[in-house]
Amino acid sequence: MALTKANIIDAFQKNIGLPKRDCSELMENLIETMKKALEKDDHILISGFGKFSVNEKKARRGRNPSSGDDMILKRRRVVTFKCSGKLREKINNHF
Numbered sequence: 001m002a003l004t005k006a007n008i009i010d011a012f013q014k015n016i017g018l019p020k021r022d023c024s025e026l027m028e029n030l031i032e033t034m035k036k037a038l039e040k041d042d043h044i045l046i047s048g049f050g051k052f053s054v055n056e057k058k059a060r061r062g063r064n065p066s067s068g069d070d071m072i073l074k075r076r077r078v079v080t081f082k083c084s085g086k087l088r089e090k091i092n093n094h095f
Helices: 005-016 020-039 085-092
Strands: 044-046 050-057 060-063 070-073 076-083
Touching: 005 020, 020 044, 020 050, 076 085
Parallel strands: none
Antiparallel strands: 044 050, 050 076, 060 070
């Protein structure tokens, strides 16, 4: 099951006790702030959770999976996430 934006807003409302409208605004502002930071090539570091950053991928040769034709994939920027050691530890302790 995926954790959706609506689920996070409900959790804010339950744990913080603010009206749902305020929690929704808080969530939207948080996401918008994160988008703007990534657009400016800033890293987003959340202690105990991880780090979001923008990385450049060079142009490279690829293959169209449906036709098998060779093609050139354009140079692009991608967002990457590296989880913190604490989060990695919590994830791996569930085995």
